[in-house]
Amino acid sequence: MPVGLVSVTHGRIGEELVQVACQILGEPALGVRHLPFDRCDDARELEDSLAQTVTTLDDGSGVLVLTDLYGATPCNTAWRLAGDYPVRVLSGVNLPMVLRVLNYADLDLDTMARRAAEGGRIGIIDCGPEAD
Template sequence: MAVGLLIITHNRIGEDLLSTARSMLGRLPLETAWLPVSQSGDPDDLLALATEYHRKLDVGDGVLVLTDMYGSTPSNIATRLLHYPKTQVIAEINLPMLVRVLNYPQLRLHELVNKAISGGHDGIVLCETEC
């Protein structure tokens, strides 16, 4: 078994990140779902869909939920999933975070959370000269 990955973002951000990660890695080694959240979407309907995705992704090892801007509708939907066992939510997804997660599909949920956070943090670099 493996951890499931649910990405909840504004519009097509999650789809674009997943597409880019897939092209870099050749495949997505974790069961993954993406939920786009638009300005016109009903939060209750989106929560119901997020819950359904979570249910399908949780095969026993838990679900890691990555979302974009903390405090926004996507992250508010994501944090409402925290009442499910073995669920962790990380806000502020970026491509280094996602690639790091996908490079360690064998890890348990708490270990994958640490990899995600380190990947996101380490991926932020100030380029004053050539990096």
């Protein structure tokens, strides 16, 4: 049973990253949903939508929630649900992170979260002239 994946980001950042990752890797082997957030949206409505989405996606393996900015409404909302639902929340979503998730769709939730976070970190490289 694969882990579910939800992107909760400002605008459609998460959705676009997953679409690009799918162009590179093909269709994902796990359930994917997106919850875009606009600053005019109601945080309570986002929390209700996320809870419903997690419940729908979770088949017993849990759900990985990718957010764009630590401390912002999408991340805070997901983090609040973490105590009541089988989710792991990562912030700072980027393409290398999403590629890791889709590449390792067969992993358990905790291992997938670690691999995704690692992929996100090592995918950030200073390519300037002073870089080693």
